[in-house]
Amino acid sequence: MPISSQRRLRAALATLFVPLALAAAVAPDAALAAPVPKAAAVKPNAAFDAWAERFANDWVRMNPQLASSTQYFSGTEQAALDRQLTPQTPARRKQMVAVAKTGMTRLDKFLAGSLDETQRISALVMRWSLSNVIANEPFEDYNFVFSQFGGPQVGLVNFLTQTHPMRNAQDVDSWLARLEQVSTRMDEALARARSATERKLIPPRFILERAQYQVDTFLKPAASQNVLVASLEKRSAELKDLTPEARTAAIARATRIVEDKIRPAYVRVQGFMVELHPKTNDTAGVSRLPNGRAAYDRAIANFTSTSLTADEIHAIGLREVARLEGEMDKHLRALGFNEGSIEARMKALDATFQPKADEDPRPAILAKYKEMVKDAQARSESLFNLKPRAPVDVLREPPLTEASAAAHYSLPAPDGSRPGVFWVPLRGPKFDMIRMRSLSYHEAVPGHHFQLAIQQELAGIPKYRSQRIFSGGSAHSEGWALYTERLAVEQGWYENDVPGLLGALGSELFRARRLVVDTGLHTKGWTRQQAVDYGINVEEVDRYVVWPGQATAYMIGMLRIVELREKAKAELGPKFSLPAFHDMVLGAGSVPLDVLGQLVDGWIAKEKAKA
Structure with a gap:
C-alpha cells in the first residue's frame, strides 16, 4: 500500500x-462506581488480603477442572483436585450462588473501609464477577445444556484431551480417575437437560442437530479407536517415568471405561436428543423461551x-x-x-x-x-x-x-x-x-x-x-x-x-x-x-x-x-x-x-x- x-x-x-x-x-452496579483512590498514603488492609485469598481458594476448590487448568494449588491438594471432574448438579450450582452471596456481603464491608489501590481494584473485580454469578443463575438453562460449543459431550472430551496435565505417570493415573467420572457427569447434564425441557427451555432444531452430530461422531469408532483412548496413547508416549507395561495397562483400562461406561452414557444422551427432535422448531432467538427477553437483557x-x-x-x-x-x-x-x-x-x-x-x-x-x-x-x-x-x-x-x-x-x-x-x-x-x-x-x-x-x-x-x-x-x-x-x-x-x-x-x-x-x-x-x-x-x-x-x-x-x-x-x-x-x-x-x-x-x- x-x-x-x-x-x-x-x-x-x-x-x-x-x-x-x-x-x-x-x-451497572452502584458499588462499582466507587472511585479507585490515588496511590496516596493508604496502607494495605491485611485482613482483606487474607480473606480474599481464602475465599478464592474455596471458590477454586468447588471447580476441580478450573483448578487443573490453572494449576492453582500445589502438592497433594492439587494432585487430589486433578483427579476430579467438576459436578454438574443443581446442588453444586446452588452452592456456588450461596458462596457468591456471602462473598458479596463481605466485599461490600471491605469496600466501605480502607483499601489501597490494588486491593480496591481486586475487590471491585471480585464483586463484579460474583454479582454476575448470582444474576446469571436463573438464566443458565436458557443455553442448551448440550450445545455444540460448551456442552459436556464436547467439553469433557476437550478437557481430557487438551487441558488435563500429562507430565508423568501420576498424571496418567489421575486422568484415568477422571475418565471413570465422565459417565456420571454426562448423566448429571442429561438430568439438567430434561429438567430444562420440562420448563420449555428447548433449543432450536438446527442446534439440536449440531449436537446430535457430535454425539454420533463420538460413538462411531470402536472404544479402542475412540478419541479419548487415542489421546491417551499419544500423550503418554513420551512420559519417561511410565513403563511400557504400565502404559499398555492404562490404555487397556481406558478402553474398558469407554466401552463399559462412557459409550452407554453417550447413547443415553443420543436417545434424549431423538426424543427432543419432534418437540422443537427452527425459531432462533432466546425470545422464543419463557421470559426470554429478561434472559437476553441479563446476557x-x-x-x-x-x-x-x-x-x-x-x-x-x-x-x-x-x-x-x-x-x-x-x-x-x-x-x-x-x-x-x-x-x-x-x-x-x-x-x-x-x-x-x-x-x-x-x-x-x-x-x-x-x-x-x-x-x-x-x-x-x-x-x-x-x-x-x-x-x-x-x-x-x-x-x-x-x-x-x-x-x-x-x-x-x-x-x-x-x-x-x-x-x-x-x-x-x-x-x-x-x-x-x-x-x-x-x-x-x-x-x-x-x-x-x-x-x-x-x-x-x-x-x-x-x-x-x-x-x-x-x-x-x-x-x-x-x-x-x-x-x-x-x-x-x-x-x-x-x-x-x-x-x-x-x-x-x-x-x-x-x-x-x-x-x-x-x-x-x-x-x-x-x-x-x-x-x-x-x-x-x-x-x-x-x-x-x-x-x-x-x-x-x-x-x-x-x-x-x-x-x-x-x-x-x-x-x-x-x-x-x-x-x-x-x-x-x-x-x-x-x-x-x-x-x-x-x-x-x-x-x-x-x-
Missing part, C-alpha cells in the same frame, strides 16, 4: 471514530459490562457497519472490484487467493499462520514494553469440534508445560485467506496471547486475578483483542498489502455486524437465514443462538478502549506514550469496563503529575 494511502487511512481512522458516550453506560449486561440496551447496541452496530463498508468500498474499487455488495466483492477478492485444489492446503496454511504470528511478535516490539514470557503455538482445531468451532485461544499452563495455543479450524474446502493476518493478531499476538498470558504472569496482582478466577468479563478481553486488530491497521502493518487491509477492515465489519445480528436474533425476531443473509456464516450464527449476547462484547469493548485511549491522548498531549498506555491496560489484568475507565483516569493524573 503506498505511503500516502496509508497516511490517508490513519487520518480517516482518527476522524471516523465517534465516541459512544459509553462512560455513561458502564456502571448483554454480563458480556458487555455496560448498561447499554439491546436497541442501543443494535444502533451502534448499524452505525459501524455503514462506516466500515464505506471505507472498504474505496479500497475494493482501487483493486478493480466495483460491482456488487461489499460481501460479494470480498468473496470475489478472497477467491483469487484460494489455494490450489490438487493437494491438501492445510499444512501450508497452518505454517503461514505460524509465520504471521512470528512477524507480529517482531512488529510488537516498539508498541509494548510488557510482553509475555510464555510461547504461543498455532494448532489445527481437533476433528470432534472442527465442524462447529470458531478460531480461539487457550492459555499456557502456569507451570510452563503447555504453551498458549491459537486454535484454527480448517474445515475447507474454501479457506478465509485474506483475514488470516487480522485473525492472528486477534487470537495470538498482540491480542489474546499478550493479554491473557501476561495477566497469568503478573507479579503485582493477587493470584486470583492473574489466573482470572475473578475477571472483568468478555468486553475487556474480547475488546482488547479487537483493539489490537485496529492497532495493526493504524500502525501501518498492512503497508503494500491492500487485500490484507481489506481483510482487517472486513474482520472489524464482521464484529459490527455481530452487534446487529445478535440483537436482531434475540430481540427483533430475526431468523437464522436473515442473519446469514446479513453476512454472517451459518456456524457463527449458530454460535450466537446458543451463546446470546457474547458476540456483542467485542465491538463494545474495543470502542471503549479506543475512547479511553483518545481521552488520554487529548489530556496528556506530548506526554502520552502508546506503549505506556498498553502497559497500563495489560498490567491491570482483566477488569470491567467501568474499572478500566477509573484506571485510565488515575494513570492520566499520574502522568500529568510527572516532572
Whole structure:
C-alpha cells in the first residue's frame, strides 16, 4: 500500500471514530462506581488480603477442572483436585450462588473501609464477577445444556484431551480417575437437560442437530479407536517415568471405561436428543423461551459490562457497519472490484487467493499462520514494553469440534508445560485467506496471547486475578483483542498489502455486524437465514443462538478502549506514550469496563503529575 494511502487511512481512522458516550453506560452496579483512590498514603488492609485469598481458594476448590487448568494449588491438594471432574448438579450450582452471596456481603464491608489501590481494584473485580454469578443463575438453562460449543459431550472430551496435565505417570493415573467420572457427569447434564425441557427451555432444531452430530461422531469408532483412548496413547508416549507395561495397562483400562461406561452414557444422551427432535422448531432467538427477553437483557449486561440496551447496541452496530463498508468500498474499487455488495466483492477478492485444489492446503496454511504470528511478535516490539514470557503455538482445531468451532485461544499452563495455543479450524474446502493476518493478531499476538498470558504472569496482582478466577468479563478481553486488530491497521502493518487491509477492515465489519445480528436474533425476531443473509456464516450464527449476547462484547469493548485511549491522548498531549498506555491496560489484568475507565483516569493524573 503506498505511503500516502496509508497516511490517508490513519487520518480517516482518527476522524471516523465517534465516541459512544459509553462512560455513561458502564456502571451497572452502584458499588462499582466507587472511585479507585490515588496511590496516596493508604496502607494495605491485611485482613482483606487474607480473606480474599481464602475465599478464592474455596471458590477454586468447588471447580476441580478450573483448578487443573490453572494449576492453582500445589502438592497433594492439587494432585487430589486433578483427579476430579467438576459436578454438574443443581446442588453444586446452588452452592456456588450461596458462596457468591456471602462473598458479596463481605466485599461490600471491605469496600466501605480502607483499601489501597490494588486491593480496591481486586475487590471491585471480585464483586463484579460474583454479582454476575448470582444474576446469571436463573438464566443458565436458557443455553442448551448440550450445545455444540460448551456442552459436556464436547467439553469433557476437550478437557481430557487438551487441558488435563500429562507430565508423568501420576498424571496418567489421575486422568484415568477422571475418565471413570465422565459417565456420571454426562448423566448429571442429561438430568439438567430434561429438567430444562420440562420448563420449555428447548433449543432450536438446527442446534439440536449440531449436537446430535457430535454425539454420533463420538460413538462411531470402536472404544479402542475412540478419541479419548487415542489421546491417551499419544500423550503418554513420551512420559519417561511410565513403563511400557504400565502404559499398555492404562490404555487397556481406558478402553474398558469407554466401552463399559462412557459409550452407554453417550447413547443415553443420543436417545434424549431423538426424543427432543419432534418437540422443537427452527425459531432462533432466546425470545422464543419463557421470559426470554429478561434472559437476553441479563446476557448483554454480563458480556458487555455496560448498561447499554439491546436497541442501543443494535444502533451502534448499524452505525459501524455503514462506516466500515464505506471505507472498504474505496479500497475494493482501487483493486478493480466495483460491482456488487461489499460481501460479494470480498468473496470475489478472497477467491483469487484460494489455494490450489490438487493437494491438501492445510499444512501450508497452518505454517503461514505460524509465520504471521512470528512477524507480529517482531512488529510488537516498539508498541509494548510488557510482553509475555510464555510461547504461543498455532494448532489445527481437533476433528470432534472442527465442524462447529470458531478460531480461539487457550492459555499456557502456569507451570510452563503447555504453551498458549491459537486454535484454527480448517474445515475447507474454501479457506478465509485474506483475514488470516487480522485473525492472528486477534487470537495470538498482540491480542489474546499478550493479554491473557501476561495477566497469568503478573507479579503485582493477587493470584486470583492473574489466573482470572475473578475477571472483568468478555468486553475487556474480547475488546482488547479487537483493539489490537485496529492497532495493526493504524500502525501501518498492512503497508503494500491492500487485500490484507481489506481483510482487517472486513474482520472489524464482521464484529459490527455481530452487534446487529445478535440483537436482531434475540430481540427483533430475526431468523437464522436473515442473519446469514446479513453476512454472517451459518456456524457463527449458530454460535450466537446458543451463546446470546457474547458476540456483542467485542465491538463494545474495543470502542471503549479506543475512547479511553483518545481521552488520554487529548489530556496528556506530548506526554502520552502508546506503549505506556498498553502497559497500563495489560498490567491491570482483566477488569470491567467501568474499572478500566477509573484506571485510565488515575494513570492520566499520574502522568500529568510527572516532572
